[in-house]
Amino acid sequence: MTYGKLIRISLLITLLILALSIFFIAGNHGWIEKNYANGFYPGLSRFLRILFGWIPFSLGDILYSIVSVSVLWQLGKFVVRLFHKTDSWRKKLTPLLTAGIILLFVYVYFYLFWGLNYYRQGIEQQLGLKNGKFDKQQLIDLNNYLLLQMNSRKEICLQKKDTTMNNDRMFQSALQGYQTLEKQFPFLRYKHASLKPSMFGEIGNYVGFQGYYNPFTGEGQVNTAIPNFLQPYVVCHEMAHQIGYASESEANFVGFLSATHSNDTLMQYSSYLDMFLYAWGNLRAVDSTAAKQFGDQLHPGVKRDLVAYRKFVTDHRTFLSDWTDKLYDYYLKQNRQRKGIESYGEVTGWVLAYHHKYGLK
Template sequence: MIFHGLGCIFQQFHGMGPAFLNFRPMRYPSAPVRALTLTGICILIHIYARNPERVESGYSTQFYPLFGSFLRQITGFVPFSIGDIFYGMLIGWLLYALMKKLFRLFRKKEKETSEARWYWIWLSRLAIVYIVFNLFWGVNYNRTGAAGQLGITVRDYTVEELKDLNCVLLDSMNHNRAAMAVSGNRKKSKKEMFEHVSVTYQALQKKYPFLGYQNPSIKSSFWGWFGNYAGFTGYYNPFTGEAQVNTTVPDFLQPFIACHEVAHQLGYARENEANFVGFLAARASPDPSFRYSAYLDLFTYANRSLYALDSIAAELVRRDMSRDVKDDIAEWVRFSRKHRNPIEPLIRWAYGKYLEGNQQPKGIFSYDEVTAYLVAYRKKFGSL
């Protein structure tokens, strides 16, 4: 029956003669139509993301947890950073495309029609990046987030509340630094540290089920050396689902950095939330080096906030830091000064503008806003 049917079809084609051979292939939409269509999709995504409750109940708690876990499952088994390679190739290609465009303009070989088409093509490319970025992760910037899940009210705090928070963080920081010395403070390998991050989130999941972490994908960044000069200690790659950690920074910083980036993996896009969730995870760790890393980082934010309001009080709190803590901070300062350069402020400014464009009006200082989360959490649950 199958061969008979095919024979009939061939006979029909034969009868059609040359007319059949003159068919035209389906044409793709023109560059302007394609660009405008993609721009329309971008607008629809933006409209959807304007409602935080809708994002929280739909994208952030229904779609993204499954998709993010799937993405990590694909990249997690690869021992190196796929995202770093992707970004390296992307930057190389962008530089090539820019140089090619400038060369053609300089040689005046660019026709007016082809130049207009070039702009339409690039509008399409930017729209595709926007669409993929938001579908893969970026819509999470608009969720109600951890505060709603924990039932805490994040608001402005008083100077007295901030002083009290500084003292609490200081005591925990000193205590865990001393515990590290007692336990021998054996340095973990990168693999051991990344595996322990999963342990901390598993411990946290027992208390907060919505913070469960499956299919780990935590990588040491190839670009750590560049990050030291650019001012970043880690980043989350939304296109590959990988948490990238700069493992060239001082060891005592790395556990909290890793916990922070995993918080991004779980859909907590805003930096203050990632700091807060990362703190909850590191605090749940049985390892004092993880707890110390978190308390040290959060103390620096809280103390900086206090210094802006009452510099004398902030200085008095710092005097009570243990000798080991002071030595660690001195090492941190030396490391930062060693890599200081005129490009870093420009990169920090650009990143601050990116944050401002993604629901974080304080820009680079959004990290410091974790202090308000700590005050609110302590007010409800009584301890840190």
């Protein structure tokens, strides 16, 4: 056996053992909450943010590109060798094995360095909240509350002629929101920022992502090519992923709490707008007449933003975004988020439960 082959087989066996261990650990949510989400992960993520946060561009995006090109290269090599009659089957299959090892490595790294947070107990256990059923009246009350907050923030911003945020202000305001929130809930502490615009912004618009967390480098990525009024809330959402909330509804909820604790009115507006859209959608599903009445009460400035948002979505809707939506939906369902893409909307349940227990800011 050659030296290279020995390394490849040892790597494959190690990765398979780690993948199996991840599979078995994932079932023990209490253990993960205690030892991973509140043990290993916070230190690791802080270390990654310190290590890569100062780099002005996204290292993670470059890594993603290298890995994608490497896998495609190996697959291309496999296809070419398939047509080489003189090549042995062993030689034909080697690129496929290499691609498999790269993908298995990505899988193991992803779950060990972040993805196990999908299997923690999270907000339910930490805040003692139950994301259960809610009735129509509760939804109407929440819509009313969010509408008032959103409309008033829009009015203030328009009066101050403050309608867009640059990246530095957005990241600073988000950080300040988390620092204020930490005083009430120390476990939501966020230190050592690592927030960057995504290199794939325009592509992202067609694929349909607004932001993402990169577990390989600890960087929080924001798609700065989406409408500006959406971006501040996306930053807070990605920061929630960075501190270990993998579930989308929980990241939405923690992002909402932090953004509304920020002193920046534009940041607050962005989060109230997003949350209102979730709660409004929930209400429309049970009572379209009541939902329409809320639509009539929107501030004209909010209406303009919603028209711009709708146009943005329509302009970028392609077969590619339909396809990636399905793939992402499947991915979320495989990671303990029963409702897939719709699980983002479960944030309404968290906000209502929080409202009931603590009152809203």
